Amino acid sequence: MSQAASSATTSSQATSSRAASYEPTERTTLTRARQRATYDEETVHAILDEGYVCHLGFVRDGSPVVLPTLYGRVGDRLYLHGSTGSRPLRMAGAAPDPGLDVCVTVTHVDGLVLARSAFHHSINYRCVVVHGTAHQVTDPEEKTSALDALVDHVVPGRAADSRPGNAKELAATAVIRLDLREVSAKIRAGGPDDEPEDLALPYWSGVLPVTPVYGAPIPADDLAPGTPEPAYLTAR
Template structure:
């Protein structure tokens, strides 16, 4: 099950799990921005499309963008966050070859606005940001691998995987699938205007914020595409466009 539609029972069970369960995920600065509700974490992971994965590759750290998906009923503690990449990727080979480097950090951030204050110090951004820390495991079970890869596709366009041919053995052999427990996580958010000093407000300088929204436009067919845009693609574009309009109206 993807983050787009968690079962009520699963969402209820997960909401009982605390965020910031360990020192590694305890927020030490800006405690007023901390989110304690795990269902908000799942909502952010559902909204996001790209995560950034932080890994230690030996002589230096690397942070890389990656597509992802979440299974709230997955086999790992707190549910499972799935990542995938080429088996030839250096960071994946390093991670799988050396268990000492299997602990990774995954972040997802959605930027919701630019906050323009009356002083340089108080300029900020409105955002939702999550950090997940955990030991990644390689997914080797055939059915779990296929399930994870379908979830990644469906996270981009819900229902899309059911309309496609299955991955070939060659494609599966070229793809590494990683699973990270969702138990060890934290989240912060900011959703307000500037927090200015009274003297700066009295100066008469304008303050406020610029809302930012991800907007989808009409799908563009490939030059060799045949037929009409399929319903799953049109529905996803319409859903993203509608979400932006609803957010702008708030």
């Protein structure tokens, strides 16, 4: 919470007098189902912190491109990484380059909503959409903590329990940063919204919950026998 609190201060200075909320903009204001929108910073951070795969959108030759990629959050900053040869990371460039106009979306599916009518079928989900300009990170210290955050998003505690990147690996990796300023979350929860006249129809209705479940760890073929399974793995 301390990270969130300090970033809230920064965010409020930049965009709002309210400390714990992102200021809606024209493009983060929902045109439909407005009651599902939230700009609450704690909610946004919780949705981001629960995941590790985002969908990165950018424009190339006038057309949209959407690619799945890993991310990490540090305070009010989102970090994405890739090879220095990766197209969007090259396009982002380092300041004072203009950067890359991106949209980063993180989605968790929580349930399948079955209504009596086909029309009212839906999904329970939580998603965060971030708009902004991404830039390559050049500061070595920021880059290292961003890469740690990326690894820890996938398996919390793992960054400290693996070999850190060496100079060659760091040089081959590009990291881009997107400040959390223009952000919205959208949440659908609860049961189906059937029409009153449909309630007597003979169809089952309700929610089928869904959640990602982690299976038993599969050791690498070349793992030395007897290497203990770390506690952070069984906790995942």
